Amino acid sequence: MIRYFRRLSFGKKILSSYILFISISCLLVFIYYIKSMEVVKQENYNNMFQLGEQISLNTDILVSNMDRIRFIHLIDDKIKPVIRSENKNKEIDQILEGQEYIERAIKHMANMNQFILRVTIVNEYGDIYSNVSTEQEEYLNRLAPVVESQDWTDKNKVYYTGVNTEKISQNPYKIVTSISKMYDIDRTCIGTIYIDLNYTQISNLFNHLFQRKEMKTAFLVLDAQEELMYASPNIREGFWEQMDRDERETLYKACQDEEVLGGKKHITLILDGEKCSVTAEVNSITNWKVVVFTPLHAVYADGIRNMIGILTAMAVVLSLAIALGIILSRQISRPVTILAKAMAGADKGNVELIQEEPYFWQDEMGQLMHSYNEMGQRINESIEKIYVYQLNQKQTELKMLQFQINPHFLYNTLNTISSIAALEDIEEIVQISDSLSSMFQYNIKGSDIVPVSHEIQHVKNYLNIHTIRFPEKYQFHYEIQPEAMQCYMLKFLIQPLVENSLQHAFTKLKDKNQISLHIFLSGESDIYIEIWDNGVGIREEDVEILNSELSGMDTRTLVSNVDRGIGLRNVNARIRNFYGKAYGLQIESIEGKYTAIRLKISRMDTPG
CATH class of the missing domain: 1.20.5 (Single alpha-helices involved in coiled-coils or other helix-helix interfaces)
Known part of the structure; x- marks a missing residue:
């Protein structure tokens, strides 16, 4: 470490000292910040647990006034005989009188509780008494399986359903139904009582409680079946429905943890894509679970706000220290830096x-x-x-x-020959001179990237010369997709391969010596070019060796290092150098039948 420090420049030594001082200061501030954050988080956890307890306490108040209605048959001596007797054994007057009395008593008690919408009593004989005259058959049929599935061993048990929608007095209401058994003094079950609570009033109670909280804390209320009953207003719509199965299972486990429920600890869960601190509370009467959570970024934001003053002051001090260190280091190290930079240029010859x-x-x-x-x-x-x-x-x-032959001189000379041949009316000389002249012009003019149509014309000029030199010896076919003609490609890729076919494929002439050129687009990214001949072909083992050599050719291969006598390797090297190793040549051949050379290049719609 000491040796490394000795090798540093003057400026770096000074800056290193300042950096060490600044680092120690930052470390102390960081430790203080961590401690402060722990205090802020603990306060937040306490507030969350208190909120859960408050929600549970309000729930107790909500349902506590309902006990008078549950024990109405014990409070009012006239009600119990009506409930314990079967209507079919009574006169019509007795039935109407009993129903009217019970309805009036229930309505009186229900009006004292703003949360109660309807009370329904079903005795052991199936007779129904209610404070609201509505069609209740479907309602009771829906709740019958719920009642039958419960264990009523505990005489004091009260079961609360989730949120359902019912029509009461022809108006739809969202309700939560309380179900309990009615017992006589001798503990004999004499019926079942259903109390429908107004869910809108319950929501208003929770909303009022939430509005008093200043933090970004949110809470959920889950029913006994662990389905969502209520979500605080700051939770986005669809949050519960979009939770996957694993997230819900983790949340349910948290609600069953005794230490979490007892306020001894909190857990961290990912809710709605955010890491949140979570506590839970279970109401012992309704068995509703209250899940309170706060996004960790909100907790950290509170801690950061508490640290703004300290960090601002620290930033000012650090800025002054850094500025002073830079000024001093420049005064000492600047002449050394200037001299070192000048000497570095001298090493490069400048x-x-x-x-x-x-x-x-x-x-x-x-x-x-x-x-x-x-x-x-x-x-x-x-x-x-x-x-x-x-x-x-x-x-x-x-x-x-400059004393060597200039291609421009040869190009101009061919034009002169073509002009003289035209005057003498020698058509073959005109054609061969024009084709050769166009080839030289193509060689010496333009950029390395040309339209596909120009490259094809260059090949046609080359083949035109062979047609004149060897009449009726070769047949040339072109199958070119029109869209491909407008694309651009690297220059001099096709003609060397056609020349290769003419030189090597027809050592043994056939009745029809054919060469075909096929160009087509593949999707939106590639162009395929195929030169096919029906010549002598290539042995299978030679094809495998040649394809292996072409596919393994490095993209950095210099064309000047490739044997110029072998057109395949030369063209393949140019393609892979320009387009990348995903492109190049591939050969398919059957000895004595045909040879097909396929080029794959990238599609270019512009020359750029």
Whole structure:
């Protein structure tokens, strides 16, 4: 460590000292911040648990006033005889009188509780008494399986359903139904009582409680079947429905953890895509589960707000310290940096002299820079002499090259021959001269990226010359997709392969010596080009070796390093260098029948 510090520059040594000081300060601030965050989180957890207890307490108040209705047969001596007797054994007057009395008593007690919409009593004989005259057969049939599935061993048991929609007095209401058994003094069951609670009033009670909370805490209320009954207003719509099965299972397990329910601990769950701190509470009367959660980012945001003052002051101090360190390091290290940069340029052959006047350094560094400038001036003079000598040599070589045959001269000469042949009416010379002239023009003009149509015309000019040289010896076919003609491709890819076929495929001539050129688009990304001939073909083992060599050719292969006598390798190297290793040549051949060379290149709709 000490050796590394000694190798540092002056500026870096000073900055390192400041960085060490700043790092220690930041570490202390970070430790203080962590401690503060723990305090904020603990306060948040306490608030969440208190909120859960408050919701459970309000639920107790909600259902506590219902006990008078449940024990109405014990409070009012006139009601029990009516309930314990069967209507079919009574006179009509007795039935109407009993129903009217019970209805009036129930209505009186129900009006004292704003949450109760309807009370229905069904005695052991199936007779129905209610404070609301509505059709209840479907309602009771829906609840019958629920009643039968419960264990009523506990005489004090009260069962609460989830949220359902019922018509009461021809109006639809969302209700939560309380179901309990009615017992006589001798503990004999004499019927079942159903109390329908107004879910809208329950929601308003919870909403009022939520509005008093300032944090971004949210809570859910789950019924006895662990289905959602209520979600606080700050929970987005569809949150519960979009929870997957694993998330719900994790939430249910949390609601069953005794330490979580007892307020001894909280857990972290991912709810609605966010990490949240979660506590739970179970109401002992309704068995409703209250899940309270706060996104961790909201908890951290509160902690950060508490730290803003300290962090702001710390940032100002650190900024001043950094600025001071930079100024001091520049004053000491700047002349060394300038000299080192100039010397680095000298290593690359570019000796740049330092302007001494702007700096006014009169110390040892100023003397060192002056000595460097004198040395650099001498080096520059030597470099200039060598450069002039090499330039003269290049100019001499260029003069020698100018004596060689220029392709432009040959191109112009062919045009002259074509003109003379046209005047003499020798059509074959005109055609062969024009084709060869076009080929030279294609070679010496334009960029390396050309339209596919130009490359095809170049091939046709080449084959036109062979048609004139060897009349009726070859048959050439073209099958080209019109859309492909408008695309662009690398120059000189097809003609070398056609030339390769003419030179090697027809060593033994057939009655019909055919060469076909097929070009088509593959999807929106690739172009396929196939040169097919019916020549002598290639042995199977040679095809495998050649394909293996072509597919294994490196994308960095230089064309100048490829044997120019083998057109396949040359074209393949150019394709892979330009388009990438996913493209190139592939050969298919059957000895004595045919050879097909397939090119795959990337589609280019513009020359850029």
